[in-house]
Amino acid sequence: MNTMRRIGLATGTLTDYEINLVETAIVKTVRPKLIGRQLMPIRTLPSAGYTKYTFYKENDMGQATISMTGEEQSMDIVDLTKGDVAIPIISKDYKLHWRDVLKRREGGEDLNTQHAENAARQVAEEEDRLILSGENATWPALGILGLLGSCPGVLNTNYFNGANWGTATTGPALAVADVAHAKQMLRALGHQGPYKIVMPSAVYACLETLIANTDKWGFEAVGELLGGTENILVSDNLFAADNGQDSVLLLDVQPGNFELLVGADISNYLAQLPTMNYQGKVWEAVVPVIKRPEAIIEIIEVLS
Numbered sequence: 001m002n003t004m005r006r007i008g009l010a011t012g013t014l015t016d017y018e019i020n021l022v023e024t025a026i027v028k029t030v031r032p033k034l035i036g037r038q039l040m041p042i043r044t045l046p047s048a049g050y051t052k053y054t055f056y057k058e059n060d061m062g063q064a065t066i067s068m069t070g071e072e073q074s075m076d077i078v079d080l081t082k083g084d085v086a087i088p089i090i091s092k093d094y095k096l097h098w099r100d101v102l103k104r105r106e107g108g109e110d111l112n113t114q115h116a117e118n119a120a121r122q123v124a125e126e127e128d129r130l131i132l133s134g135e136n137a138t139w140p141a142l143g144i145l146g147l148l149g150s151c152p153g154v155l156n157t158n159y160f161n162g163a164n165w166g167t168a169t170t171g172p173a174l175a176v177a178d179v180a181h182a183k184q185m186l187r188a189l190g191h192q193g194p195y196k197i198v199m200p201s202a203v204y205a206c207l208e209t210l211i212a213n214t215d216k217w218g219f220e221a222v223g224e225l226l227g228g229t230e231n232i233l234v235s236d237n238l239f240a241a242d243n244g245q246d247s248v249l250l251l252d253v254q255p256g257n258f259e260l261l262v263g264a265d266i267s268n269y270l271a272q273l274p275t276m277n278y279q280g281k282v283w284e285a286v287v288p289v290i291k292r293p294e295a296i297i298e299i300i301e302v303l304s
Contacts, residue, residue, distance in 0.1 A: 025113035033124035036131030040258040048264035091283035092119040098276040128237040150290040172218030191252035
């Protein structure tokens with residue numbers, strides 16, 4: 001009986017140290033993956049129990065008046081467009097085998113956290129795709145539109161003799177011209193910045209080339225338009241509607257344009273199963289809310 005009790009203790013609930021080890025590994029894994037969170041402020045909800053959020057899009061008022069007395073009436077009714085968004089759970093399961101846990105515990109080794117890290121990576125990538133792209137014909141996401149799916153403004157780059165950002169001699173200069181043009185489009189709509197740009201890694205590679213007849217790299221010139229190269233973000237979770245990766249997003253990230261609702265941040269659930277193995281689940285409850293879609297410009301077909 002004593003032997004049986006010792007076996008039960010050794011294979012029982014994970015220790016606080018072991019649980020903390022797994023959770024620390026998860027946080028370290030997801031932190032560099034969450035590009036979308038750099039584009040919008042976070043609004044924290046009371047709990048993951050909230051399944052829906054109601055918000056309002058505000059239309060612009062009419063023009064203000066100029067007078068010496070200020071007595072002219074310039075009141076107009078501003079319509080508020082109501083919108084509801086579902087708050088989904090993003091999750092991925094993993095398993096820790098009890099024999100591996102026991103062997104490492106008795107040998108003084110730390111747990112193998114690779115499966116937990118892999119699950120965390122999948123959750124982070126799914127969150128980023130939800131924020132950056134949202135649902136499209138090839139990727140269902142409960143009808144939730146991300147930045148790309150909400151974007152009303154489009155700039156087609158192919159107006160310089162069919163050249164694109166990947167063209168060896170003219171590509172970097174064309175990229176700079178396109179970003180400047182997109183920035184002008186946002187300014188014309190009253191969006192004065194600050195700005196950030198998001199692009200897939202294959203597109204960013206086009207900027208790692210010197211602009212013809214200069215000693216300036218493409219990414220340096222684009223960064224100067226945006227207030228610094230730190231405002232160039234790279235993510236391969238930005239997918240165009242055709243599931244391609246040939247679009248770039250320029251955004252005015254002024255607070256109030258977008259926000260990320262968080263009912264529960266990246267969390268880890270662990271339970272021991274009747275098999276004595278440990279069932280883990282990395283999960284979160286998040287959704288992007290796009291309040292001012294006109295603050296987004298999609299530069300399309302930059303590699304076509």
